Amino acid sequence: xQSVAQPEDQVNVAEGNPxxxxxxxxxxGNPYLFWYVQYPNRGLxxxxxxxxxxxxxxxxxxxxxxxxxxxxxxxxxKPSALVSDSALYFCAVSLPAYSGAGSYQLTFGKxxxxxxxx
Amino acid sequence: xxGVTQTPKxxxxxTGQRVTLRCSPRSGDLSVYWxxxxxDQGLQFLIQYYNGEERAKGNxxxxxxxxxxxxxxxxxxxSSLELGDSALYFCASSGPGDWETQYFGPGTRxxxx
Numbered sequence: 001x002q003s004v005a006q007p008e009d010q011v012n013v014a015e016g017n018p019x020x021x022x023x024x025x026x027x028x029g030n031p032y033l034f035w036y037v038q039y040p041n042r043g044l045x046x047x048x049x050x051x052x053x054x055x056x057x058x059x060x061x062x063x064x065x066x067x068x069x070x071x072x073x074x075x076x077x078k079p080s081a082l083v084s085d086s087a088l089y090f091c092a093v094s095l096p097a098y099s100g101a102g103s104y105q106l107t108f109g110k111x112x113x114x115x116x117x118x
Numbered sequence: 119x120x121g122v123t124q125t126p127k128x129x130x131x132x133t134g135q136r137v138t139l140r141c142s143p144r145s146g147d148l149s150v151y152w153x154x155x156x157x158d159q160g161l162q163f164l165i166q167y168y169n170g171e172e173r174a175k176g177n178x179x180x181x182x183x184x185x186x187x188x189x190x191x192x193x194x195x196x197s198s199l200e201l202g203d204s205a206l207y208f209c210a211s212s213g214p215g216d217w218e219t220q221y222f223g224p225g226t227r228x229x230x231x
Contacts, residue, residue: 032218043120043208043222051218090161094218103174104218105151108161 002027004093006109013081014117021076021112023091031093033074034106035065038088047089050074061085081116088113121145122211122223130229136197139226143190143211149173150192151212151220152184156205167192199230 003026013019025031032051036044048059055067065076074091092106121144131137143150152164154177163176167186178184181199186192196203206227210220 034219036222043122043224044210045120046219046221049219092161096218102217103166103168104149104212104220105163105166105174105176106153106161106220107163110160 002031002093002095002107004091004107004109006089006091006112008112009110010113010115012115012117015083016080019078019081019085019114019116021089021091021114023074023076023109025072025074025091025093027093027095029095031095032104033065033067034092034094035059035063035074035076036090036092036108038090038111040087044090047076081114083116083118086114086116120221120223122209122221124207124209124223124226126226127224128227128229130231131199132231133199133201135199135230136195137199137228139194139196139207139209139228141192141194141209141211141223143192143209144213144221147211147213147221148190149212149217150186150190151210152178152192152194153208153210154205155208155225159205161208164194196228201230204228204230 005024034049035047050067058064091109094104096102123142148169151166155161164178166174184194206225208225210222
């Protein structure tokens with residue numbers, strides 16, 4: 001069975017400082033890894049994904065994430081936080097049985113609330 | 119805006135009742151996924167449909183069922199509702215060229231009283 005851990009329920013960072021939201025995963029095989037963001041009373045917005053290739057992936061709104069296979073981690077980062085980045089962030093993993101129009105059901109972490117302080 | 123629409127936005131009902139949640143995927147997407155988000159269970163995958171057929175099943179209760187119609191919209195039916203079914207229900211869709219990325223709708227907030 002696959003699982004995702006987000007060890008911090010809340011992360012506080014000052015505006016303009018770099019931010020990191022941590023994620024580790026447990027899965028057999030080669031996972032697909034994702035970050036989503038949820039603003040209050042909104043659905044989840046896709047930020048970025050890692051499928052294969054370069055371990056550093058860039059996504060929307062200046063976010064990036066680093067895949068580390070040996071540490072089974074996929075931490076989300078941003079060089080300079082904005083107040084508007086304050087939201088709930090979810091890390092997710094899927095382990096498709098095959099490529100193409102298969103099943104990519106997501107297993108989510110519990111979420112990390114990011115608060116960027118002005 | 120992801121392009122995925124869900125109706126209704128809010129639903130208040132009583133225990134024992136049955137409700138239907140509706141989802142329209144992004145134009146061109148063939149896969150629809152349903153998820154439940156609750157405070158105690160977090161975000162959980164319920165079920166996936168691909169081009170009208172059930173493709174994968176997750177932690178979906180027997181009281182819940184879903185289907186995908188020829189126009190590709192999907193409905194999630196919840197019956198014999200219990201207090202614990204109160205949650206936010208999301209659908210997501212994916213399609214050709216980017217099957218692995220799911221785009222989520224705004225959700226339906228269900229409150230069972």
